[in-house]
Amino acid sequence: MLSYILRRVAIAVPTLLLLVVISFLLMHAAPGGPFTSERPLPPAVLANIEAKYGLNNPIYVQIINYIGGIITHFDFGPSFKYKDQSVNDIIAHGFPVTLTYGFLSFLVAVIVGGALGIAAALKQNSWLDYFAVGVSIGAQVLPNFVMAPILVLVFTLWLGWLPGGGWNGGQWNYLILPIIALSTSYMASVARLTRSSMLEVLHTNFIRTAMAKGLPYRVIIFKHALKPALLPIMSYLGPAFVSMITGSVIIDLYFSTGGIGQFYVNSALNRDYAVMMGITILIGGLTILFNLIVDVLYAWIDPKIRY
């Protein structure tokens, strides 16, 4: 197992490097640059700015300098757009925000979705099942960019219970709406996946055997059925977790949380190269990490899987 993990980490390094180089090239290939504006800068001014940020160097020098800066100083460069902040500042500020609401949304999605799914599977074709399926389909077809404004309309404008946006250091009442908006569709997916995978397991021979042996229902479900049923859910949750904690543009946009999702999209539109690279590397790194964690968890859940 340890050698497997080490091997995966060893592969992760060149993967990340490749990601950096490809993103860097793609980004520079996009038309326009960070300093393209409605008022084109006089050539002398543009030359000064490009010299300041090293954009006048050939692209391979820029890539080498960029990677060198990360390795030697852990410096991800300056933001060309938000000039008071470096990429490190932006991530240091934005990522904890995103992580907070992303992680809490993940918990909500897993707990509520999982509970709904299990309940539906156990009482298949009952009103509970129909209710759970109905809720999850409803939640699935309500994308968060529809949810968010509706939530704000209801809870902020009509009821006046919760603030319509902002973060305020992560105060609880500022967290509720973003979490509901973000977790809903994930919750729906978790519920449907749990339900179908649970149903599948409940119809396998070893569960039938356990039933025949007269084991208590509780033991059958939680000890024998749940673990194998988790497997397909796990492969969904790994990437879902990464995408939740690395931020949702929609959530950041609607709730002005200051999370990195918004910076990510803005950086692409602004051609804010370093910000875009920094967040790409963060998301890339986390994706690799959580894929590894999921793979390791597989082995723990399913004794049939060995590395």
Added chain:
Amino acid sequence: MKFSKSALLGSVVGVALLSTSAFAAGVHPETGEKLADDQTFTYRILDEHSSFDPQINEDVSGASMARNLFEGLYNQDNLGNLVPGVALSHTVSDDRQTYTFKLRDNAKWSDGNPVTAGDFVYAWRRLASPELASPYQWYAALMSVKNADEIIKGEMKPEELGIKAIDDHTLEVQLTRPLPYFTAMTTHSSTFPSPEWAIEAHGSEWTRPENIVSNGAYKLAKSVPQEISVLERNTQYWDNENTIIDKVEVLVINDENVALTRYLAGEMDLTDAPAGQFPRLQKEYPDQAVVFPRLCSYYYTFNQRPSGPEEFKDVRVRKALSYALDRRVITDAVLQAGQFPAYTFTPAVTAGFEVPKVDFSGWSQRERDAKAKELLKAAGFTKDNPLEFDLVYNTDEGHKKVAIAMTQMWKQKLDVKVNMSNMEWKTFLNERKNGNFELARGAWCGDYNEASTFLDLMETESGYNDGKFSNAEVDQLLSEAKSMINPQPNYTRIEEIMANEMPVIPIYHYTEDYMMNPRLKNWPIKNAEQNWYAKNLYKVAK
């Protein structure tokens, strides 16, 4: 006069707390209106501004922030006229190339240091220096400050810029040529003073709330990127006594509809009315929906480069397309937010600018249409041989609506076939700059309140002249106008030439559409540049 001990003590405390106590209980000193207890002004901006550093900032929302945090030589009043800021007055030499400003001696930085002429010298050198590489470096050159061009190009040192401190309260600026609107340009945030000691001590982190030193009516108390900035009273400010708003909160909300919802929920005092919603808002909230003219033009530009389409080299085609556009329909039916149909490039609201009577502005739309048909026919385009071209705009619902209306009008009236396309903003700018277009959308907002900020775009060598229109007489008139005391005749002539040559199709002049808390008072509605100062605002009690 006799004072009791407690009264004396009270007055000492009162001076210390002047900021909060002077108006708390009371009424507005001039209007007599009862003031609200909570003097917090909260407004929304679209995106985090680029910097708090006045020399580095490059966006409009950041400039507003800078005007509240810093104070330059002159401020603007509610009509856009110059009023003393740090400078009390100035004198101009006989050759109109040397300006000497008298600075007030009671201006202070938020850390208590006096604001001196040296702080302006430092700031302006900084603005022009290649080392700082400010995106507004060119502003120093635009102000015609001596040697600015050479410094930007790296041929001279920033210390050689034509600005010097005669003494702490006397500032002298030398220009390369007379510039009638030079003083008006000193209200721009890039010319605001900056504190050398704070910048030297903290480097690029000097604008953090814990480091920043500012000389305006407010200081930065809190800044959370993409969420909120909070400005609090600068008790060192020379006019703190007459400042009513205690606190300014700036919320970053990317989505205008969300911003509107939060405004309606009472979370802020000011936000933009989302595109297309103004008529409804005006009906539902007549006391809150406000509209006023802005110093901006919306237009389409013909590509007249040698590589551009042949059709557009024919002035008859350009005129026909311009005439056939019913601008009233675009402003009154499509946009519906009080915009002004445009027949000249420069907006009527521009200071000192008298809108010339260009011929087609006086015709009825029927007359314009008839003339358009005639011209296009003369140019050889008929129903069987229709004019066809590409039109491009940057991706945006509003621009799309206007483009559709335009192409429909052309199709119905002139049988013109238009291929519309849209592009993401930066791609669009890149393509337009490189001349890869036929007819492209453009918009321009004045950098200062004078017609040349618009008309300069028509200069052959202008970096903003993407259509590459070139007219020797226009170039000549523009160059002359720079140093004329009354350049209006030149501007009139240029607009006439433009109406004759039609290098661009002026469509409308912008308005600002706001939802504004009716308790917020003294917003400079008549200031065309929308240079507002929180220190001039106040909120009245319910």
